Amino acid sequence: MRAADQVMQELSLQTGKEVVLAALINRWQIIDTHHVHALKPITVWVARSRGRQRPLFQGGASKILLAWLPRHQQRQIYQQHAQQIMAQGMGESWEAFRANLDQIKKAGFYMSWGEIEPNVGAAVVPVFDPNGENVAALNLLDTPENIDRADRAWVKAVLEDAAWKIRQRQAFPQERPAEL
Numbered sequence: 001m002r003a004a005d006q007v008m009q010e011l012s013l014q015t016g017k018e019v020v021l022a023a024l025i026n027r028w029q030i031i032d033t034h035h036v037h038a039l040k041p042i043t044v045w046v047a048r049s050r051g052r053q054r055p056l057f058q059g060g061a062s063k064i065l066l067a068w069l070p071r072h073q074q075r076q077i078y079q080q081h082a083q084q085i086m087a088q089g090m091g092e093s094w095e096a097f098r099a100n101l102d103q104i105k106k107a108g109f110y111m112s113w114g115e116i117e118p119n120v121g122a123a124v125v126p127v128f129d130p131n132g133e134n135v136a137a138l139n140l141l142d143t144p145e146n147i148d149r150a151d152r153a154w155v156k157a158v159l160e161d162a163a164w165k166i167r168q169r170q171a172f173p174q175e176r177p178a179e180l
Contacts, residue, residue, distance in 0.1 A: 003169035004127070004136070008036040011140070011162045018141040021127070022054060022061035027073060030054040030062045033136065056081065057088040060110040060124030061137035067105040068126055068134035074101060109156045113144035121147030125159040130171035138163050 008019040021034040032054065056062055056077075066074065078085060078097050091097030104110050113121045121144035127136040138159055142150070 004034055004138075004166045005036075007162050007165045007169065008034065008138075011158070012036045012038050015140060015158065020061070020139040020141060021136050022065070022139060023136045024065040024069075027069070027077070028056065030056060030059075030065060055088075055116065057084055057090055059116045060112040060122045061139050063090075063101075063104050063110050063112075064124045064126050064137040065134065067101040071098070074098060109152075109159070111147055111150075111152065111155075113147060119143060121145075123147060123150065123152075123155045123159060125156065125163050127163045127166050130167060136166075138166070 004021050008021065011017075012019045016038050018038055019036040020032050022030055023033045025031050054062055056066075066077065069077070074097070075094065078091075078094050082094075085097055086092055090100050108125065110124045111122065112124070121142055123140045123142075124137050126134045127138050129135045140155065140159055
């Protein structure tokens, strides 16, 4: 969170949107770990707070985090939650679930339209630690309509740049400004 806060603040100022960092905890829970409210929200304000749990199979953050898990962990999750996965349209079989996650991972980006809250859309990218492990999902929130109309290439590039900055701040914490 320390590595992400300033980057998320800058991203929010640049876009006028809410920014949320979510992490996978204990392989079974997706938790919002940090939230930056836009100072002057352009379109949407989301009542999300640190520590809020998200559904495991809904929303961009969950899908991004699941896509980067090792295959054996994905299989364990499928075996324990097959009915929920099918109900959320993420696959009628292990092979279909795996293919959906592979497609998300290949894209390196996910956009959702009202999957968790009907008035909120999200654009999401993975955040990696210095060792290349996926440690979080960086979410840019807006209305589903605005997310749908957004220039996907620009949104993805802005989010990937922010995720890269977070990774660099984790790798070189001494270069961050001193905390007061």
